[in-house]
Amino acid sequence: MKKQITGGIILSFFSQIIGIIVGLVYTPVMIKSLGQNEYGLYQLVLSVINYLNLMNLGFNGAYIRYYVIARTKGDDNEVANVNGMFMRVFLVIACLCLFAGIVLLFNINILGNQLTTTDYVIARKLLIIMVINLAISFPNSLYVAFMSANERFVYQKAIVILLNIAIPILNIPLLHMGFGSVGVVSVTLLLTVIRLILNMWYCYVKLEMKINIKYFDNLIFKELLGYTFFIFLSDIVDQLNSNVDKFLLGRIIGTIPVAVYSVGYNLKNYYTTVSWIVPEMYVPKANRLVISNSDSEDLTDVFTKVGKINNYLMLLVLSGFILIGRQFVNLWVGNEYDISYFAALILMLAGYIPAIQTLGVNIQNAKNMHKMRSIVYFLIACLNVLISIVLINKWGVVGTCLGTLFATLIGHGFFMNWYYHKRIGLNVIYFWKEMLKWIVPVVIMTFIGYVLLQNIIINNWFKLISIACIYGLIYIIVLFIVELDYSQKSIVMSKLKAIIK
Structure with missing residues (x-):
């Protein structure tokens, strides 16, 4: 498990670096292709959809706690019961999410009176696709939580890295072809489905995940509601x-x-x-x-x-x-x-x-x-x-x-x-x-x-990057000299020597 934690941290940093690079390259392209108005509209609809994510009712944060309690009992059936109950909850939430999306669709004017008729047409399309994407993500969150509970971080981060790379590769051509923000959210939906399939495969095949979908304990669920509220x-x-x-x-x-x-x-x-x-x-x-x-x-x-x-x-x-x-x-x-x-x-x-x-x-x-x-x-x-x-x-x-x-x-x-x-x-x-x-x-x-x-x-990228690198180097050197203790310095030096060799 220590290797999983170390590998997970390394891949997380790598994933974040790729995500930031993708964002830095992709965001200006997206803004230029969509224009300020449609980009703002996309962000506005996204902010509304994000509120629907509240429908998970805090169950995401509760799963690991109940999994650990079940696992400490050493009973695989107990773990399967926990998985089954959470899956049933997430499936119900997914259905409620779709219903809420329909309600929003018929009340699209909630976005305000600053929008044009064309804006509302685009907003409706964005809303439909985003709601479906969110609904699919709810059952997927159980698989992600199960992997985290089992401290399988390397696979998770590898998937995130691949998806981060796929976003601009798929979206930029669509933007240039004029598909706009609707094309962007369609790609997001496609990648969410792919991630769900990959996570299901890993949990069921590699981790031998068991789910007793028939299990539901009202007393535990009431306790769970009290905890997750x-x-x-x-x-x-x-x-x-x-x-x-x-x-x-x-x-x-x-x-x-x-x-x-x-x-x-x-x-x-x-x-x-x-x-x-x-x-x-x-x-x-x-x-x-x-x-x-x-x-x-x-x-x-x-x-x-x-x-x-x-x-x-x-x-x-x-x-x-x-x-x-x-x-x-x-x-x-x-x-x-x-x-x-x-x-x-x-x-x-x-x-x-x-x-x-x-x-x-x-x-x-x-x-x-x-x-x-x-x-x-x-x-x-x-x-x-x-x-x-x-x-x-x-x-x-x-x-x-x-x-x-x-x-x-x-x-x-x-x-x-x-x-x-x-x-x-x-x-x-x-x-x-x-x-x-x-x-x-x-x-x-x-x-x-x-x-x-x-x-x-600073009026060009060369100057900016040069100054950023110089400051970063100074930061690391001062950190090494001023903040790290003797044992931490020894660890850093041994790692550097190993890399050099």
Whole structure:
């Protein structure tokens, strides 16, 4: 399993790199082919469809916990029963998703009165395909969760890499042939079906997965609903914070601001998705530690270990984006998207604390102590909506991002750290002491870099990439000298020697 974790982490990084490269190359092509209006429309419909993803009711996050409980009993029939019950739930959710899609189709005016007749025609086509795609993804989530519970990360990441490569290969020709956003979502649907088939094959053939589809225990299901309700509430919060900005911008201002915001939001997504690479490999371990009643010190060690790795990654991207992000955005998608830089930067700042404390959410879920978090987050997300409505009218795209930043600082920055320390039993003071050891040097490096770059004009890709590489090299060297302890330095040096040989 250690090889699976190591291999999974390596492939995850590789997958993220490919995903980012694909996004950086593919997004400008997509924007140019669709135009600001249709790209904004595509993002607007996508933001509405993402709310339907809430219909999973938090069952995705609950599966691993119930799987581990069944597996510790050493009874294969118990595992098959858990699989069967979750599959029945996901199939019902898929049907409800299709029904909700039909309701949305007949109420397409929910997208706002800023759209033209042509926009509504395209929006209906997008809605139909996206809903079918989402419905198929629900049963697929069981297979993904089963592989994660069995710590089979290498196969999962290999599939993700192949799909990331397939997206531009299939989409770019369709865009050039004039199929537009409808062609893009059709390719997404095709790849979702392929992924489902591949995951089913791996689970049934390689992992010998058993599903007792006839099994359904009402008592366990009631317990499951009680457990997942607050995960569901947390998912509502995530969706509000992730998609409400696009929806509000579309209704209040129009599709073009949605396009500008979406460029910044996509950059923020590249930033935050990296934060899940390492933690997701430790989710099964965190569940085992909780179920085996390990002490808080063991959980704090894992929480801090994963947090430190994420801290190195997040600060590298964040500090680099502060220094040359604006020039990057202008070279990447054009000067008309200049505001996207500020949107991305604000959203990255909002995502920093949750990113380095990602594993904490899984520890809460494993302890079944996620209720208070979900309630407080829901209230703060509602506050975010109200603040965003006010700020959109004043500052447009930047205003709605500031609303998200404010809500995140209150929710995760203050409340969540208090809750981790006082209720979950994690030593947050120790955690932040470890984080600050690297935060301070990065702040100093960023300030020096900002001063030095004031007199340098970055107006082409060669200069941008050169400066990015130089800063990245300096970052790694300072990290090695200042932050890593003797044993960590020895491990790094031994790995480098092995590579050189």
